[in-house]
Amino acid sequence: MTVEKKKSDLAKEPGVRTKLFIADETIGLGKIDLLERLGEAGSISAAARQMGMSYKRAWFLLNSMQSGFREPLFVVKRGGSHRGGTTLTPLGADLIRRYRSHSDLVDAQSNEILAWMRSVQFER
């Protein structure tokens, strides 16, 4: 039992992920997670830190995601009682919600191909 458990730890679980294409930009799970953390943490630097990436990288990813949309996904508020901070717009929150809900639909359709991949994948 212990040996089996170790073995399955080593073998990576197959997965299925969805990517959105919008106005020449691609949006996958990484960018969505980053946007969500931005909304929760309230600053790009805090979100970047949480994702283990540089501020520059986070800024680049958020900026590229933004290029796909007509309206802003987030706004930077300067001043005020919380000394500024970044908040998601309703559009940004909507993007996260819609991506997650679409991923749930995809997951619900993926059991068969996942089981097949488990049965044929290379074992290290």
Added chain:
Amino acid sequence: MTVEKKKSDLAKEPGVRTKLFIADETIGLGKIDLLERLGEAGSISAAARQMGMSYKRAWFLLNSMQSGFREPLFVVKRGGSHRGGTTLTPLGADLIRRYRSHSDLVDAQSNEILAWMRSVQFER
């Protein structure tokens, strides 16, 4: 009417694509198309030409895809009445079939998010 058609040609249609993760490799539409052409054309060089990529690039992509699987996706047959050539194994054909059928399931779940992306995407 003509003007509208031109406009919609310029504006990219939003899309949804699926990527499979298997034993540290990723498999998306590009690799699946390449594998299918390999099966149809019977040689890596012909498949590469059809996809507008170098032989080296096609070989790299096929090789990386193969690394995800225990058994071969295609075999090179030397000699015989057709002077050799590459054919897909049942596993290779199965991968294509399963990827396409999973993509159809995903497409069937994507109308809502696609309509939303059309309504919010940046127009050049």
